[in-house]
Amino acid sequence: MTFASWIQREVRKLFAVREPIAPNGRTQVRNTTRQTILANEIEIADSAAKRNKGLLGRSGLNPGGGLWIVPCESVHTFGMQFPIDLVYLDRQHRVRKVRSGVPPWRISVCLSAHSILELPAGTIVATQTRAGDVVALEEI
Numbered sequence: 001m002t003f004a005s006w007i008q009r010e011v012r013k014l015f016a017v018r019e020p021i022a023p024n025g026r027t028q029v030r031n032t033t034r035q036t037i038l039a040n041e042i043e044i045a046d047s048a049a050k051r052n053k054g055l056l057g058r059s060g061l062n063p064g065g066g067l068w069i070v071p072c073e074s075v076h077t078f079g080m081q082f083p084i085d086l087v088y089l090d091r092q093h094r095v096r097k098v099r100s101g102v103p104p105w106r107i108s109v110c111l112s113a114h115s116i117l118e119l120p121a122g123t124i125v126a127t128q129t130r131a132g133d134v135v136a137l138e139e140i
Contacts, residue, residue: 024057028140029066029117033133036103038087039066040140046070051094054118055080061120068137078102083121087129095133100124 016094029038041064045051051069055061061083069075075086081104088097097110101121110116123129 007070007108013036026140028138029068030136030138031127031129031133032136034128036054036065036115036129038129040064040066042066042117042137043044044068044070045072055084058082061118064119066117066119066123068115068117072112072116073111074107074109075116075118077102077104078106085119085121085124086122087117087119087135087137089115090119093135095129095131096136097131098129100122116126 009092027044028040028131029042030036031038041062043066045054045067053076054069055067056079058081061084063139067125069078073088077084083101086097086099086102086108087095088099090096090112091114099108102108114137127137
């Protein structure tokens, strides 16, 4: 194995999605610290095309819906038509930062995050999610 191929393999492992993804596409996000459900139908954006598109072109998120962008440290809401809540997660799914009601035409960053949950505005307040909480992604 060449050094370059070893580096490529290690980088792929670093960014690999290891979380279970339900075969029927139904995955929920539960805040295990507070025993609340953040979303019961989360979409997973784990490819470049899905991450680039994000929530653009949508008129809103259904209650209980959301988008998990992995890997990701920052998002923008340029061109969006509705506000969203952001939950930044590290590799162990510990909440690093939350942003509530982020309006269109904003940028939000958390350099210690590995992924971001985009949720309907009001979800963070309703579930009392805070930095330090742990979330679990589960098949339903």
